[in-house]
Amino acid sequence: MELVTGKLDQPLGVRVSDSCITHSMFANDTFVCAESKTALKQLVKTFCKELSKAGMSLNPAKCRTLAIVINGKTKSWFCSPQPHLNIDGALVPGMTVEETYRYLGLQVGTDYVSHKSVPAELESKLTKLLGSALNPQQKMHGLRTVVVPGLYHELSLEVWRETFLRSIDRQIRAFARRAVHLPKDTPVGFFHTATGLEGLGIPSIHTQTLFLRQKRLESLRASEDPVIRELLNASLIKGEMAKVNEKTTQIRERCAENTYSTAKKMYMAETLYESVDRRGLQHVLQSPSTNNWVRDRESRFTGKEYVSAIKVRGNLLASYERPARGRKTDNKCRLYHVMGTLDHLLQVCPRVHGLRIQRHNEICQSLGKALQKLGWNVFYEPHMKSGTSFVKPDLVCLSKEECRMVIIDPIVAVDNANLNDVAEGKVTKYSTPCQNYMHKAMAGNLSPSTRLRSNQTS
Numbered sequence: 040m041e042l043v044t045g046k047l048d049q050p051l052g053v054r055v056s057d058s059c060i061t062h063s064m065f066a067n068d069t070f071v072c073a074e075s076k077t078a079l080k081q082l083v084k085t086f087c088k089e090l091s092k093a094g095m096s097l098n099p100a101k102c103r104t105l106a107i108v109i110n111g112k113t114k115s116w117f118c119s120p121q122p123h124l125n126i127d128g129a130l131v132p133g134m135t136v137e138e139t140y141r142y143l144g145l146q147v148g149t150d151y152v153s154h155k156s157v158p159a160e161l162e163s164k165l166t167k168l169l170g171s172a173l174n175p176q177q178k179m180h181g182l183r184t185v186v187v188p189g190l191y192h193e194l195s196l197e198v199w200r201e202t203f204l205r206s207i208d209r210q211i212r213a214f215a216r217r218a219v220h221l222p223k224d225t226p227v228g229f230f231h232t233a234t235g236l237e238g239l240g241i242p243s244i245h246t247q248t249l250f251l252r253q254k255r256l257e258s259l260r261a262s263e264d265p266v267i268r269e270l271l272n273a274s275l276i277k278g279e280m281a282k283v284n285e286k287t288t289q290i291r292e293r294c295a296e297n298t299y300s301t302a303k304k305m306y307m308a309e310t311l312y313e314s315v316d317r318r319g320l321q322h323v324l325q326s327p328s329t330n331n332w333v334r335d336r337e338s339r340f341t342g343k344e345y346v347s348a349i350k351v352r353g354n355l356l357a358s359y360e361r362p363a364r365g366r367k368t369d370n371k372c373r374l375y376h377v378m379g380t381l382d383h384l385l386q387v388c389p390r391v392h393g394l395r396i397q398r399h400n401e402i403c404q405s406l407g408k409a410l411q412k413l414g415w416n417v418f419y420e421p422h423m424k425s426g427t428s429f430v431k432p433d434l435v436c437l438s439k440e441e442c443r444m445v446i447i448d449p450i451v452a453v454d455n456a457n458l459n460d461v462a463e464g465k466v467t468k469y470s471t472p473c474q475n476y477m478h479k480a481m482a483g484n485l486s487p488s489t490r491l492r493s494n495q496t497s
């Protein structure tokens with residue numbers, strides 16, 4: 040193709056400072072441009088002639104012309120849809136001011152790139168995904184990895200109004216709300232915050248497009264093409280660069296982050312932590328692997344379990360406090376007369392005391408079973424002498440071959456607890472009694488027990 044376009048007569052093209060552009064080409068997607076209809080005819084004639092030498096030809100039905108006529112006196116322009124170009128005896132259809140042509144995946148017309156089709160195409164994809172037989176975690180995976188990234192190319196190449204980008208984000212959030220059955224007042228930050236920072240990890244089109252656009256514009260600076268260098272000096276591009284840089288700097292400053300990826304992530308996380316449901320998210324970075332299940336499309340969760348787990352994570356389950364927000368209705372726990380928050384129900388309320396114990400014991404049992412499968416000897420709640428009293432960790436695991444003993448004492452801490460402090464407290468509690476117990480255990484004076492007492496919670 041380069042041999043073919045190399046024959047195009049340079050002075051006939053569109054002038055940009057000292058250079059002339061006659062064409063632009065990516066693989067077989069080519070456009071030819073000129074400042075007059077006569078010059079264009081000449082260029083296309085040469086183009087067709089050179090193509091035929093290489094054994095190729097143009098299909099006039101698949102080509103389009105776009106003619107913009109400028110009136111210098113009235114300082115106005117209009118689009119002339121009159122067909123004027125002839126290829127092998129066939130007229131090439133001319134585009135009207137409203138028509139677009141798909142070039143490199145973009146709908147190109149007189150008004151830069153048309154975005155009218157984006158919301159409709161997105162809606163059709165989302166409806167198809169929502170109606171599929173997939174479970175909620177798989178639908179969310181499809182949204183994160185296929186549907187949303189599919190928009191980047193088109194959206195990052197053009198200047199968009201912020202309101203338009205935000206409306207696309209709203210469309211995506213509406214889908215997520217239906218796929219995971221979330222309430223209407225779910226904080227915006229919860230959808231777009233990274234999964235490692237307690238969100239759902241759906242990229243925000245508004246933020247993502249901004250950073251992608253900045254990256255594209257910056258990479259143009261490295262270009263040695265004289266036309267590109269000239270275009271970078273144009274006031275339109277300079278203004279766009281300044282605008283994009285200003286916005287991305289604001290985001291970086293707001294979350295004190297300097298790299299692209301962390302700034303993007305932290306921007307949405309900040310939005311979430313500022314919301315009313317932020318409590319309990321401060322220490323989430325201490326245990327990144329505990330967030331993996333959110334993105335795991337092949338997890339052992341059923342769809343229903345996944346939805347419930349997401350609601351617990353986002354503080355979105357029904358509680359006395361939640362529906363009372365902004366209203367004068369009673370938000371107190373009917374039994375305890377304190378604020379009936381999810382935190383109160385999960386950690387404090389006496390009405391669910393039994394369930395709370397069951398939750399703790401099930402964690403211990405499943406840990407114990409898994410360790411036994413791996414060949415460890417597991418002791419449930421053995422008594423360990425500690426000074427004049429005794430301590431009782433949930434699980435003591437013994438590996439005689441490796442001469443190792445591990446104490447596991449699971450605790451379901453409140454969500455705003457600093458897990459390091461909790462862990463250190465346990466280490467201090469068990470370090471001394473553990474020494475004596477290990478000698479006894481290694482000597483074979485103990486037999487594994489398999490039952491948990493039902494009144495033990497931590």
Ligand SMILES: [Zn+2]
Nearest residue numbers: 372374375388
């Ligand atoms: Zn209560």
